[in-house]
Amino acid sequence: MMGSSPLATCPISWRLARPFLLLTAVLVLLILVQSSPLISFALSHSSPHELARRSQILTKRAYTRAKPGPLPRFHARTQSDRYAENTKPVLVRNATIWTAADGGNEVLTGNLLMHHGLIKDVGDVPLSRLQELELENMGLEVVDADGAWVTPGIVDLHSHIGVGSVPNLNGAHDTNSHNALILPWLRSIDGLNTHDASYQLAMAGGVTTAQILPGSANNIGGQAFIMKFRPTAERSPSSMLLEPPYTLNGTHFNHSLAPRWRHMKYVISLPQSFAFIFYSSPLHLTQQTYVRENPSVRYGITRLDSGWNFRAAYDHARKFRDAQDAFCTKAESGSWDDLAGKSFPEDLQWESLIDVLRGRVKLAVHCYEAVDLDEIVRLTNEFEFPAASFHHAGEAYLVPELLKKTWGGTPTIPLFASNFRQKREAYRGSEFAPRVLSEHGVNVVIKSDHPVVNSRYLLHEAAQAHYCGLDSALALLSVTYAPATAIGMGHMIGMLKSVYIDGIPQLSQIDHYVPGKTTPPRMPNFDAEKAATVAYEGFPPPEPRSVKRVLFMDVSGLYMRSGGSKGNVEIVDLEGGTIAPGLTSFGAPLRLVEINHEPSTNDGRVRDPLDGDLPPVLGGKVMRAQDGLMFGSRNLLLAYRGGVTTAITAPSGAFLQGISTAFSPGAAHVRVENASILDDVALHVAVSMKASASVSTQIAALRNMLFGEGEDKVLRRVRKVCAFLPFLLGETTLVVDVENADIMATLLRLKDEFESHSGRRLRLTFSGGTEAHLLVHEIAKAGEYNARNMRFEVGWSFLTSNGAINHTMALALTTINLERALGVQREMPQDLVAYRGGDVFEFEAKVVDVISETLRRTDLFV
Template identity: 40%
Template sequence: MEKELATRPYRPPRLRGRLEGYFQKTVIVLGLSIILAALVTRALNDSEAGILSHPPRHASATISRCHSITAKVSPPQDFHKRSHSDRFVHGTKPVLVKRATIWTGGKNGTEVYRGDILLDKGLIKSVGRLHHGVLAAYGSDLVVVDAKNAWVTPGIVDIHSHLGDAPSPALDGAEDDNSSKGTVQPWLRSLDGLNTHDDSYQLSIAGGVTTSLILPGSANAIGGQAFVIKLRSTEERTPTSMLLEPPYNIDTSFPDPSLPPRWRHMKHACGENPSSQYKDTRMDTNWAFREAYKKAFDIKQKQDNYCSLALAGKWKGLGDFPEDLQWEALVDVVRGRVKVNAHCYEAVDLDALVRLSNEFKFPIAAFHHASEAYLVPDLLKKAYVTDSRHLLYEAQQAYYYGFPPNLAIASVTSTAAEVMGMGHHLVIWDSHPLALGATPSQVFIDGIPQLESPHVAQKPQNYNDLPKVPNFDKEAVEAVKYEGLPPLAPKKATGDVVVFTNVRSVYKRTADAVKLLFASETELGVAVAQNGSLVCSGVHVDCLTALDGAADATFVDLEGGSIAPGLVSFGSPLGLNHIQAEDSTNDGDVFDPLVKGVPKILGGDTAIVRAVDGLLFGSRDAYLAYRVGVTSGITAPTHGNFYSGLGTSFSLGAAHKLEAGAVIQDITAVHVSVRHFSKPSVSTQIAALRRLLLGPHKGATGHYFKKVVEGEIPLVVEAHSADIIATLIILKKEIELETRINLKLTITGASEAHILAKELAESGVGVILNPSRPFPYVWEDRRILPGPPLSKDSAIVKLVDRGVTVGIGCEEIWSARNLPFDVAWAAIEAGGRISMKDALAIGSVNVQKLLGVEVSEEDADLVATRGGELLDVHSKVVGVLSPRRRSVEIL
C-alpha cells in the first residue's frame, strides 16, 4: 500500500475532484452514445423487419382476434357451475319425476337404473335417489310427477330437420330451405327463413322430439349454415328466441374474441341432389366444393400469416385483418369449428367428400341418408373426423332389423346430441321406447311440460319391456356381400305339400272380413298347404295321412308363429316404378284432358288408360314388401292433376306378367283426384266429374263411368280436404237420386275425413287413409286428427267407431314394406278397440273391397310367420301360400 502511494503522482485535491467529475461525465456521455447507437440500430432493424415503435390503434383488438381464431370450441368457464339455464322462464316451478326407469345414455347407452329426476330453473339438477331434505327445501312449489316405473329418456334430437324453413302446411312462397342463386352458398343461414308458425312443431314434440337441427335444403352443394332450436314456443315468439346455444356471431358479422367459440353447423349435399337442381354432374359438384374450399383455405392461410406478424409486433404495412363475410363460415369449417352435415347417398359421393375433408383438413360431423354407408365403413373412418314426430319409429325399425337396442335409442338422443355438440332434455314414455307405438306421456323442454292433458292409449304390461325381435344376421351379411343388391326373388318350395308345425294361430279371409280359424296358447298345432292352398289346420294331424305325397312334404317350424292373410299395398306407384326418381325406369304420367287435350291416336278426350298395361314386375321395392307379408298391390295410372284411369291388382312376388297369378284383376276401379293445388279450380274438377258421371257417356271413358253409375265398379277419388269430401258426398247423393242405384265411392288420402265420420258412414263411403298417420303437408291436410298424445282418438279409430269401412295406404313405393308396422300401430293406438282380425282386415280385405278387387276365400294369399303373428314385431315372415300361383314360397 505504501509503495503504491509513493509511486502515484501527486495531485492537489481540487484538481483531483475536477478530473473525477470529467471522467464521470465522459463515461455517461459515452454510455448514452452507445445506448443511442443501439436504439438507432434496433430502430433501423425493426424498420426493416416491419416493427413500429408505436403499434396501430387496432393492435389490441387485432391481437385478441388472432388469439380467438385458434381457440377451441368450448362452453363458457362457468357453464357447469351455472344455477339456471339461459332459456329459463321465470315462474316455472321445479319438477320432481319420481319412480322412473331412467335411460341415461351413459356407458354407450347401456346405463339404466331406477330413481328420481329433479328439474329446476331449466336444468336437470339431480338424477337418482334424492335426500328428503333436498326436496323439502322446495316446499309447496315442487311439482311431483309419478312416472310409475315408466321409461324416461333424454329428449329425441332431430339432427336432420327442415322444420320452419319448409313449414307445414306448405304454401307457395313460404318454403325457405333451398336457394336457386348458386351451387355453393356457405353465407346463407337457415335462421333467416325460420317460420315460427309451423304446425309441425307441436306434432314433433308429441313424438318426443325436443331439439332439432334446422338445415338448409339439399339442392345446393353447400346450402348454408344450420341452427339448433328448441321446439318449445317462447313468449318472445321469434326465431332467435328458439335457438339453443347459438354461435356468438348471429348478432354481429364477427364474434366477440373474448368469448369461447360455440359450435356452428353447415349443410353440404352431393350426388343427385345438386345435380337435379343445377343440372350439374358429380364432377361439376365436386369441383365447386374444391373451388370453394380453396378460397376458404387461402383466407385461413392469409389470416394465419397476418397473425404471425401481428403477434410478433411487426405492424408496418400489415393493414387490416384479412377476412371476407361471405366466406367466414367456410373458413371456420377449415378451422374445425363447424359441424358439417353432409347429405350423401352413394359410396362414390361419400368417397369424394372424405377426400375433400382430407385435402383441406376439415371434420365431417355426420353423413345424412348415406344409404350405401354400410358398404364403406372403413372409408368413413378415414374422414378427417367423422316427419320428425315419428323419428323414434326409425330407431324402432333399426332395432327390429338387428341394430343393438342401446345404440338404437342413442341414435336419436345422446348420439345425435353429441354429433351436434349439444346435450339433454326429458321425455316420459308410456312404454319401452323401442316398442312399436311408444308415445310420450310428457315432454319437458327447459323444465317446462309441453303436453297439456296428454292422451295415452292403454297398452299391455309387457310393452314396458324391451321387445323381442327376429334375427336378420343372414340378410345383413348378404346385403354387404352383394353390395346392397342381394337376390330377393322368392323361391318355391320343392314338392306340392308344405307342412307348418308349431302353429299358434291361423287367420283366413272371408268375402268381407278376416276370421280366426284356430288359436291355442297351450297345444300348438299344424297347418298343411297343398299347391299353395291351405287344406288343413288345427291341433289334429289326421289330414296328413290322407294327403298324397305327404312323405315328400316340406316341413317348416313356425316356433309358435301364425298364418294370416297377406296384406295389400295401395297409394304409391308400386308396380309402375322401379326407381321413382328415374324417369327411364317408370311407366310415366297419363295425359289429363282437364289440363291439356289428349292425342287423337288415343281416342282424344274420351280415352281412358289402364294401369295393367304399364305394370312393371320384379322391382326391389315389390320384393322387399313381399318378404314382410305384403303379397299384392293395387295401383292406378300415375297422374299429376285430376285424371288417372283404371286401377289394377297384381302379385308383388311375380317375376313377369305372363306368370300364373301375376295379374290378380285387370281392371278394379276408376280413379281421379280432386285437390286444391291441382289446376284448374276445385269447382271445375267437380263439374268435370259430374259430367263424366251423368253423361253423355262417350267412348272408353263413358263406358267405364257408366259402369260406376250402374254400381258395377267403384269410383275412387283422392281427396284430403273435408270440404271436398263433403262435396263428393253431396255429388254421390245427386247421382243416386237420379239413377236410383247405389254408387260405390271410396275416398283415398282423406286427411280430414274424420271430421265427416258420421256423414261418411251414413252415405256408405269408404276411406283409405294415406298416410295412415296423417301429417299437415299442405293446407287441405291441416285439420288432421293427430292421435295420442295430442288427441284421444286417431283418425282410424274415429272412423271405425262410426262404422266407416277403413283401409290403410302407402305413400311411397319404398314404404310398402312398412305396411305391417303401420297396421300394427293403428291397432296399438286404438287401445284394444281394434282386434287382431279387424286390424288384419284394415290392411287387406278392406283395401281390396274398397278398390273393387274381387278375391274369393279360396284364392286369397296367406302369409306364414315364425315366432309370432304377422303384426307382432318379434315375428318374421318365412313363407307365402298362393293358391292363384299354385305354390308355397319359402323366404
C-alpha cells in the first residue's frame, strides 16, 4: 500500500471543527440525558456553550484512551492519499517478485500493476484490469523486468538524512540541540532540509522511506518523523511526511479520529556532546551551565546522571497524565460543578512524553552496552511504557532474555552489519549479532545511521548480515517489512512495493536488466565463530593457528600475482572455493588506530605545520607511520582473517600528514621478521576546503615544497620540515587526500608546472577522489590513480558494474593497482588466501587459510 496525503495529515482547525463538535456534544448529551435523570436535571440548566465544552472534554477523554492504528476500511481505498495527479499506471512485467509476505518466504513470478498510487495486482494481472485502464484513457507505462527481482521499497529505521545534510554547510546541520539533556518537545521536522543531495543517492539504492531521528547529544533528543524521499510538487518537508501525528501543528485537531503513531529518540548512554555540563535540573533550561571549553574539569555527565534525568522527566509527565485522568474521571461521572472554570490539563512541552506513557509513541532508543539495555528495560517497567526499538545495541546479542523483559513486549533491534569498534561502548559488537538475536526470536533490522553508513548501501549491509548467518528471508525483511512494522507503518510500506514510490518512478529507466541468481547465496558456516563470540562476550581469540603443511582439495580456481607456487600439508577441503592473492588495504588507519573515539588506543594526529610552529625537537623531520604502529590489535587480526595480508597506512592529520608504511597485519609485533614489508611507501598530504588554512594557502605551500620559492613565514616553516625533497622528485609518490574536482584540476596543473620546470616526472596519486569522475580523462592523461579499499566493497563494484569490471580487474583494484598507485616499486610477497565455498568476491566464500610468504608460515582459521 502507499502512503497518505500531506493534506490528510493537517489537523482540522478549531474554527472549522466547532460546528462538528457542537453537534457531537448534543448527541452525546442526549444519550446521557436518557440514561441518567440526575444528568438530565443538571443539563437542563446548562447553556449551549457549556454543552459544547463538556462534549469537547468527553471527546478528549475518549481520544486519550484510543490506540494508534490505520483508519477503518483503510485497505479498501481505491486511491492513495499521496497520489500525484496525472501519474500513469505502471505495469511491471516478467518479474521475480519477493513480496515480504509469509515471513519473507513468498516469491511470485509474473507481473505487478500500480495505479492511483496503490498496488492493484501482484503476480497475475487480470486482463479485465488492463481493459479498465484502457477505458480510463490514462496510458499505461510498461516496464519489462526480464526476470529481475522486484522487492518492497527499502525502509531505513535510523537515519539523519535531511537534518544532517549533504553538503554539510553552515546552517544546514540540525541533527542536535545543545540546550538541555531532556528535550522531548523538539522535532526533527523543524530542521528537515528538502535540498539534501543524499535523497537521490538513497533512492538509487532502493531506499524509499526513512525514520528521521534527532542526534545523540541528549538523553531525549526530540520527536522523529517518517519521511518518503519522493520529491513533491509542494516541495515542503511536511508534504514528504508519511502519516504524521495530528499533533504536528498543535493540540487543536479532531480528537474523534484514531490517533497516529508518534516517534521519539532516546539516548540511554553518555550523550555524545555533553561531556561536561553542570546542571541543577534537566527540566529547567535557564539553570544549565556549559563548561565544555574546559575539558580538564573532572565532573561531567555520567550514566548515573542520565538515569536520574529520565526518571525525573517521567515523574513529571506521569503527574500530568494522572491530572488529566482525574479531570476526565470527574467529567465521566458528571461532576461538572467540580470542573467549573477549569480546562483540560495540557502542556505543549510535555504532551509528547505524556503520550509515551499512554503507549502512543514508538520509541527509538540509542543504547549499546548491557548496562544501558538494563537501564531502559527497568525504566519501561517502572513507568509502564513500551519501547519500539533499541538502536545500535551492540551487546543486545549477549542479553536476549533481558530484552524480553521490556514492558509491552520485546523491542526490535536495529544494528549495523559490520560498523563496530569505533568507540569503547561499541567494541563488543559482533557481525554475528543479527543471527544470534534472530535465533532467540528477536526481530532484527539493519540500519544505516546515515551519514555514518551511506543509506544507498543498506541492501549491501543486509547482504553482509546474511553472509554472517542471518537467514536470507530475515535479511531482506530486516530492511523492508521489519523496520516498517517497528515504526507502526506495516499497513502502508515494507510489503508488496518496488523501488517506485507512490507508484511514481524515481530513477531513470535502464535499457537492460542483468538477471541475477534465482536463489540467495549459500551462507558460509560460521557456527564455531558465532559460538565463540557469545562465549567470550564479544572477544573471541582472533589469532590464527599456524601449521607447517596444508593440502587443499576441491579447488575451483587459483589466482596468482605472478608465476610460482607455495609448497606446504594439513588437508583443507575448499568445497569448490578459490585461492587468490592476499588483499592490500589502504584508507583505514590500521595499526595506528584501534578504537577511533578512544585517544588512549590511537597514535594521534600529526600536527599541522600550516596551523602553527612544529616543536623544534622534531628537527624538521616528516612523521613516519612505521614509528607509531601497534601490532596484535583485534581490528588488525580481524582484517587478516578477512584476507588482508598487506596494509598500507599513513599518519592521520591535516595538510602534511607524513610517510606511509606497508606491513603484515598477521605479525605479532614489530620485531617479527618481515613484519614491516616496506618502511617508506609514499608521502601523504591533504588539500581540503575544511582545513584551517585556505585552499590557495595549501596549494602555495605545496608549490613551495616542490619549487622552493617564496619567503612567506608559513611557507618557510613548511620548507623546514621538507627534508624528503630529494626522494620526492620522481622516486616517491606524492599522495594527496582530496575530494573536490576543482582542487584536483589545480593539482594536475601544479604537476604540469613542476614537470615543465624541472624536467622530472612527479608521481601523483589522488586518494579519496569523490569527484574524480568529473576529471577522468584529465587524470588518465596525466597517468594518475584513484585509490580506495577492500573485499566486499570491491566485490560490490564488480558485481554491479554490468560487466564493465571483470574479475581480474577487480582483484587488481585491491592488490597490484592499489600498490602501484601508492608508488610501491618492488615486487610484493606472494601471499595467498584460500576461500572455502566460493570466489573471493562472493558472499558464499569464507577465508580459511593464509599462506604468507611474508611471515613464512601458513595460518589456518578452521
